[in-house]
Amino acid sequence: MFVNSLNGIIYGSFLALTSLGLSLVFGLGRVVNFAHGVLYALGGYFFIIFLPSLGWGAMVFAPLVVVPLAIAMEWLTIAPIRNRDEIYTLLVTFGLSFMITGAIEYLWGTETTLIKPPVIFQGTVDILGNQFPVYRLFASALSLVVTGLVFVFIQYTPVGLKIRAITDDSEMAEALGINTRWLLTSIFGGAAGFAAFAGALGAPIFSVEPEMGMGIIIDSFLAVILGGLGHLPGTAVGAFIVALAKSIGGGYIAEWAIAVLFLVVAAIMVLRPRGVFGRGRIA
Amino acid sequence: MAASPEVENLTPEASRARSREVATRVLLAGSALLVLAVPFLGASPFFITLLTEALIFGIWAMSLDLLVGYTGLVSFGHAASFGFATYAAGIFAMNISADFFLSTIVAILAAAAVAFLTGLVVTRLSGIAFAILTLCICQVLFQISVVWRSFTGGLDGLIGVPLPTLFGREVEPGEELYLLTAATLIVCYLLLRRVVESPFGKTLLAIRANEDRAAAIGIDVRRHKLVILVISWMTGGVAGTLFVFLKAGANPMSLYWIESGNILAITILGGIGTLFGPIIGAIGFIFIRDQVTTMYRAWQFSFGLAFVLAVLFMPSGIAGIAERIWRRLWPARS
Numbered sequence: 001m002f003v004n005s006l007n008g009i010i011y012g013s014f015l016a017l018t019s020l021g022l023s024l025v026f027g028l029g030r031v032v033n034f035a036h037g038v039l040y041a042l043g044g045y046f047f048i049i050f051l052p053s054l055g056w057g058a059m060v061f062a063p064l065v066v067v068p069l070a071i072a073m074e075w076l077t078i079a080p081i082r083n084r085d086e087i088y089t090l091l092v093t094f095g096l097s098f099m100i101t102g103a104i105e106y107l108w109g110t111e112t113t114l115i116k117p118p119v120i121f122q123g124t125v126d127i128l129g130n131q132f133p134v135y136r137l138f139a140s141a142l143s144l145v146v147t148g149l150v151f152v153f154i155q156y157t158p159v160g161l162k163i164r165a166i167t168d169d170s171e172m173a174e175a176l177g178i179n180t181r182w183l184l185t186s187i188f189g190g191a192a193g194f195a196a197f198a199g200a201l202g203a204p205i206f207s208v209e210p211e212m213g214m215g216i217i218i219d220s221f222l223a224v225i226l227g228g229l230g231h232l233p234g235t236a237v238g239a240f241i242v243a244l245a246k247s248i249g250g251g252y253i254a255e256w257a258i259a260v261l262f263l264v265v266a267a268i269m270v271l272r273p274r275g276v277f278g279r280g281r282i283a
Numbered sequence: 284m285a286a287s288p289e290v291e292n293l294t295p296e297a298s299r300a301r302s303r304e305v306a307t308r309v310l311l312a313g314s315a316l317l318v319l320a321v322p323f324l325g326a327s328p329f330f331i332t333l334l335t336e337a338l339i340f341g342i343w344a345m346s347l348d349l350l351v352g353y354t355g356l357v358s359f360g361h362a363a364s365f366g367f368a369t370y371a372a373g374i375f376a377m378n379i380s381a382d383f384f385l386s387t388i389v390a391i392l393a394a395a396a397v398a399f400l401t402g403l404v405v406t407r408l409s410g411i412a413f414a415i416l417t418l419c420i421c422q423v424l425f426q427i428s429v430v431w432r433s434f435t436g437g438l439d440g441l442i443g444v445p446l447p448t449l450f451g452r453e454v455e456p457g458e459e460l461y462l463l464t465a466a467t468l469i470v471c472y473l474l475l476r477r478v479v480e481s482p483f484g485k486t487l488l489a490i491r492a493n494e495d496r497a498a499a500i501g502i503d504v505r506r507h508k509l510v511i512l513v514i515s516w517m518t519g520g521v522a523g524t525l526f527v528f529l530k531a532g533a534n535p536m537s538l539y540w541i542e543s544g545n546i547l548a549i550t551i552l553g554g555i556g557t558l559f560g561p562i563i564g565a566i567g568f569i570f571i572r573d574q575v576t577t578m579y580r581a582w583q584f585s586f587g588l589a590f591v592l593a594v595l596f597m598p599s600g601i602a603g604i605a606e607r608i609w610r611r612l613w614p615a616r617s
Contacts, residue, residue, distance in 0.1 A: 032411050032414075032415075077591060077595065080595060081594075081595065085410065086410060086411050087357050087410055087411055087414060088594060090357070090359075090411060090414055091357070091547075091551065091590075091594045092591055092594050092595065094544055094547075094548075094590075095548065095587045095588070095590035095591035095594060096587065096591060097587070098544070098548075098583060098584075098586060098587030098590065099583075099584050099587030099588050099591065100587075101583060101587075102581060102582070102583030102584030102585070102586070102587055103581075103584045105583065106581045106583075106584055214541065218418075218422070218540065221415060221418075222419075225415065255426055255429060255430040256426070256430055258422075258426050259422075259423050259426035259427055259430065262419045262420070262422045262423045262426065263419075263423050265419050266404070266416055266419040266420055266423070269408070269412060269415065269416050269419070270404050270407055270408070270416070273408075273412065
């Protein structure tokens with residue numbers, strides 16, 4: 001039970017990082033980015049590709065490769081449909097996630113790769129009588145720090161102020177002279193970078209395989225809806241709720257827990273469409 | 284298109300439109316005959332089985348077209364209609380009776396019941412919220428099918444569903460099952476054609492065009508959405524029943540959200556709002572996937588690319604392009 005909760009918290013800190021980007025992009029541009037998960041997967045793949053030559057610097061380098069890819073993706077496929085119904089962003093990014101998963105399988109095969117954590121983090125620590133890998137704790141702490149930095153950025157910088165303005169009322173923000181178009185592209189890139197970083201950081205824990213992005217995107221959606229689409233603190237809390245619900249119980253009880261979780265999320269969408277905290281928005 | 288009224292003195296435009304209408308009917312009747320004639324043209328058993336699967340997907344895609352194309356509701360959980368029916372029909376056939384009509388009726392009623400219950404909730408929403416909510420509901424059903432092992436067989440699914448019987452006689456796999464499927468497809472197409480051409484169907488188009496305005500002129504939007512959702516699920520249920528007999532089993536992966544995405548892509552690529560297009564899309568999908576996956580590893584990439592290009596540049600799909608060519612052959616103005 002204790003180990004399961006701890007694992008839940010660790011998964012939750014990764015999920016927070018990916019859901020945050022999803023929530024941010026939705027809040028900013030009303031873009032439902034289904035391809036967010038495969039950007040996470042690309043992060044993991046570029047990480048294992050760069051690992052032999054760059055060592056652990058690959059963890060920084062992998063996101064740096066994914067960001068321009070994501071920006072190109074936004075430019076080519078999402079920007080042209082900005083004037084169409086929002087649902088088209090969902091359709092296009094769903095197709096993109098198919099493409100990228102297919103490309104990953106084509107280029108790098110369907111095998112699952114598990115990386116050993118770096119030497120200094122290879123031991124285990126004793127927590128209340130349970131042996132726990134150090135790397136998990138380190139990675140979880142690091143992704144929490146990054147999540148925290150994103151919050152600080154959004155809350156306390158001039159650019160963050162613009163982002164919040166657009167999320168509140170994009171037409172009004174545009175009327176005040178904020179370049180929505182440019183900000184959306186860069187935030188899309190930034191969110192992709194964080195997803196890719198999560199993928200790289202998680203490689204020694206969750207392993208790297210082509211379908212990894214498809215798995216995390218659904219969990220991220222759940223987290224985002226629980227917390228309220230576009231509401232960042234809610235999103236982070238939602239991520240931990242989802243992760244804990246999935247990890248606690250173990251085995252078949254957990255499977256039931258997931259069924260219940262989907263049911264809860266469905267109920268929230270109908271009864272509290274602005275999320276548990278009433279601060280996001282869905283329609 | 285509604286049948287033209289019986290007026291003797293037709294304008295040249297109306298007469299040409301009428302001749303196009305007649306030509307369209309001839310084309311449809313011809314393709315129906317062709318579909319029924321396939322087993323007698325010396326097709327291989329493998330081809331027949333593949334085409335059976337394609338036509339089943341065609342029925343399923345048509346059912347999704349009712350929501351996406353005619354009502355503007357993009358369902359991301361349409362695997363639920365199909366997958367749920369595979370279990371309902373499969374369990375019924377294994378335990379009570381493998382009679383085709385009885386199994387189909389059971390599956391249709393089960394699908395209708397679930398559609399009605401979920402519809403009470405999902406019809407409150409539209410757009411993205413509808414898409415995500417339907418995805419969630421489909422995942423609930425998927426999880427249940429995985430967990431409730433004693434009833435559904437867990438991850439293995441149902442194994443050993445018997446062959447269907449028709450009027451007390453067992454339907455042979457292969458050609459007979461194919462003919463049954465083809466006949467069912469044609470019946471479904473004709474029935475759904477009636478639905479979309481009825482005043483009810485036209486009202487759905489009004490809802491698709493603008494939900495708020497439709498409500499403002501007095502249309503009960505939620506009730507219309509609920510009814511079409513139930514009809515759509517019932518049709519999906521027919522497809523699921525045929526599928527469980529074709530595969531002699533049911534699998535939880537039929538309920539997985541990726542399957543919902545596949546059928547959505549098939550429907551949109553085929554051409555939404557045409558009923559006919561999704562069938563073409565399904566046949567294309569099943570055959571290309573089969574031919575291609577063995578020798579061409581980039582299939583998934585290409586499928587995704589085709590879908591992205593379709594959404595960006597030809598939202599009316601294959602049927603849209605075909606219709607444009609067809610209209611050029613039978614121009615309304617000369």
